Amino acid sequence: MSAATAGALAWAGPYAAALRAGRGPLFLRRSDGLLLPLDVERWCAPADPVDLDVLDRCEGAVLDVGCGPGRLVAELAARGRTVLGIDVSDAAVAGTVRLGGRALRRSVFEPLPGEGRWGTVLLLDGNVGIGGDPAALLHRVGALLRPGGLLIAETAAVDVDERALVQVVDMAGAPDGDLLFRWARLGTPALLRYARGWTRAGQWTAGGRRFAALRSRSASSRAEPPKRAAVISSQRVRKPSGDSPVTNR
Incomplete structure (x- = not known):
């Protein structure tokens, strides 16, 4: 079984049912x-003020890794931004498309459209834990970003650095089959320890959530800080231009 197939199976069953119901x-x-x-309810709701603040910091074309049911992708698309969500869950991709966003069922470690050309990569809602190997995930994100590109990651509310095998379970404790997958939990200090070669671009706390922004290792030392309201040409994701990293691969 491929890693992508295993990931899709891990987020089926109770997870898909919770997304369809909009609650845990x-x-x-x-x-x-x-x-x-x-936090299924928050994921299934429209982007909240904390989310909107994060999206205001995004630069260029945005890749939302582990996009879930698509609240962030939909908000960016409504602003006319070039944005793509990826998720290993069919239910998550379907939810994103229903909201008017563009999404692919794909692992971040699989080949993706626009590698090396994304302006911003998002790792929110615990997705900094994907794969259970923070150093490998950061290396992969660095390959997806354009030179000087921006990573915005949401970290744990406590200073933690742990790896574990996990299952998705619902209220009754029913797992999604017997499949265990690797996951990580990182506080901001731990994330920064793994971010060797990255440039720190900011840290903040809002609504009880913590975030860190990093620039890719190829960034110039003169790179500007994250823009609060980046302006790009209005390119609907359904009609990408030749300069857009969003393609129909």
């Missing part, structure tokens, strides 16, 4: 039994 409870259950709650 839903958890990541670690192999030691600890339950980590997943």
